[in-house]
Amino acid sequence: MSVWDRPAPPNPPVPLDRGQIIAAAIALADEGGLAAVSVRKVAARLNAGPMRLYGYISTKDQLFDLMVDEVYAEILPGERPGDWREALRGLAHRTRQAALRHEWLADLLGGRPALGPNGLAVTEATLAALDGLADVDTVMRAVETVSAYFTGAIRREVADLRAERATGLSKREWQRASGPHVTKMLATGRFPALSRAVHDGTEVAAEVSFATGLDWVLDAVAARLTRPAG
Amino acid sequence: MSVWDRPAPPNPPVPLDRGQIIAAAIALADEGGLAAVSVRKVAARLNAGPMRLYGYISTKDQLFDLMVDEVYAEILPGERPGDWREALRGLAHRTRQAALRHEWLADLLGGRPALGPNGLAVTEATLAALDGLADVDTVMRAVETVSAYFTGAIRREVADLRAERATGLSKREWQRASGPHVTKMLATGRFPALSRAVHDGTEVAAEVSFATGLDWVLDAVAARLTRPAG
DNA sequence: TCTCATGGCGATACACCGTATAGCTCCCCT
DNA sequence: AGGGGAGCTATACGGTGTATCGCCATGAGA
Known part of the structure; x- marks a missing residue:
């Protein structure tokens, strides 16, 4: 045959x-x-x-962990950052960009400790950039605080983005156009401060809002890093 | 019959x-x-x-939204807060406590805009507490920044808590006891700063770390709220 | 009081999911 | 040439969210 x-x-x-x-x-x-x-x-x-x-x-969950770690490779800093502030700011922005390229990352961010090789490498690079600026505990607190901020901010940004995409309306258009449920809520008069905020607030680009909050947090960190151990 | x-x-x-x-x-x-x-x-x-x-x-997702909004009822401030700082700090701590009572909340926090009645009420109360301290946009930025921080911090805390529970080891015990994967990684010498942090760092209670970072962020916010429109 | 419509409820069904188990097939080494 | 082992596949189980449909019990109208 x-x-x-x-x-x-x-x-x-x-x-x-x-x-x-x-x-x-x-x-x-x-x-x-x-x-x-x-x-x-x-x-x-x-x-x-x-x-x-x-x-x-x-396991499937392990596959998710591997996916996240793969994306952490995109987050690794390219060159050695100028100073600690640039390092943290860069980390935040690169993470945000990665989450905009891979929106599902927002669902996973912070959901599990990032212990893969790339995740550890990112942490290593970050800690190295802050090394010696203050005692170890202060440095840890600084990294954790900044990470908590940008993790939360990225999640919210992606959540809003999806909501806009689903309804076809930007947050600002809600009150006018139709926002079927929220508009009615605001119309009840039970949320005056919120109504005023929606009505009088300026619609600002997501990146600007992200960067602004980030700068505030970085300022706060700076105050502890320069003074020895606040 | x-x-x-x-x-x-x-x-x-x-x-x-x-x-x-x-x-x-x-x-x-x-x-x-x-x-x-x-x-x-x-x-x-x-x-x-x-x-x-x-x-x-x-839909099942709507059920999740309803669950979250139900928990927001536990987060609503009991009495009118003394000042804006107390309001934001209280909000953060009540959210954290709620997430410790209902750990699944950490999986949902920030995943979708909180537009239920209780979620809106929480936002309303928060905005009301900051009303008039600065222009609307600055106030919004302040609330968003603080929310991003505690959302991210809570997610990480719960993630760590679950990891500890799963391995039976505290983060500190990792390196010594067995941390099957991480220990090996640290032993490679490729993560010197991280190794030092794990080795020399003090193990601090989660609530303390949460409160510390929160205070830093609140200080940053204070700097923008008192000065008119930084 | 008898009849009919209606609306809420249950059963059934479909397509899909993660993964345990067990068998088969092919390759390599002796 | 034969035996062992590894890696792949088929099958199967118990679950999932939800669309569809038929029934029954109830309330309204005659």
């Missing part, structure tokens, strides 16, 4: 490794959000059966 | 309303985390078929 008589194996199965799995998962998430990532779909994109992935991955 | 001869309907079906559904869902989440909340399980807890809930709720 020649090779021609016997049918070729249905899948000429390409070797496959963790990296391809992570890349496929990220592609799916970029296209359709985290909800579009399923073990079956990732496998399908690699011409593999679902169970094949479990040779490289132990 | 008397009433006694005819068997009672198997489920004496209690009327049921949104509040009971939300309460049941929260109870499930408190016990087993967000993952333990399924439409079927919530319904079962109310002696109802799954489809019954869809008369009161349109």
Whole structure:
């Protein structure tokens, strides 16, 4: 019996490794959000059966961790930053940019400690940039505070962005156009300060608002880093 | 044929309303985390078929929104706060306490705009406490910055707490005891600053770290609220 | 009092999910 | 040439959210 008589194996199965799995998962998430990532779909994109992935991955949550760590590679600082402030500001902005490229990152940010190699490398680089400016505990507090700020800010920004996209209205347009539920709420008069804020507030670009809050927080940190141990 | 001869309907079906559904869902989440909340399980807890809930709720995500708004009721300030700083500090601490009572809140915080009645009421109270201290835009920026901080800080705290619980080790014990993966990473010598931080850092109570960072951020806000429009 | 409409409820069903298990097939080493 | 082991696949289980539909009980109208 020649090779021609016997049918070729249905899948000429390409070797496959963790990296391809992570890349496929990220592609799916970029296209359709985290909800579009399923073990079956990732496998399908690699011409593999679902169970094949479990040779490289132990659980779906672990796949999420790996995806996050992969993105942390994009967040790593390119060159050595000028000073600590530039280091922290850069970290914040690079994280934000990564989350705008991969919106699903906002769903995962801060949800689990970032202990992958790239996550650790980012932390290392950040701590190194603040090294010696104050005692270890103060430095830790500084990094944690700034991280907490930009994590929270990024999450809110992405949440608002999705809401706008879903309703087709910007936050500012709400009150006028239709904001079916919120408008009615504001009209009840039970939220005067909020109404005034929505009415009189200037609509400011998300990046500006992000950068402004960040500068405030950095100022606060500066006050503790220069003085020895406030 | 008397009433006694005819068997009672198997489920004496209690009327049921949104509040009971939300309460049941929260109870499930408190016990087993967000993952333990399924439409079927919530319904079962109310002696109802799954489809019954869809008369009161349109989607599972909406149920999550309702759960969050219910918890915002616990976050509402009890009495009128002394000054703006007390208002913001109180808000932050009450949110944190709520998240410690309902850990699943950390998974949802900042994930979607809080537009329910209680969420709006919290925002209203907060804005009211800052009213007139600066122009509307500065006040908005202040509230957003503080909210971003405590949202991010709470998420991280809960994430760490779960990690500790899962490994049975505190963050400090990692390096010594076994931290299967992280210890090896630190041992590679590729993360000197991080290693030093882990080694030399003082283990500080989560609440203290939370409060410290919060005070820093509040100081930063104070600098903009007292000066008119920095 | 009898009849009919209606609206809420339940059962059923569908498509999909994560993953445990077990068997098969192919390759390498002896 | 034969045996062992590794890696892949098929199957299966117990769950998920929710669309659809048919029933029954109730209240209204005659």
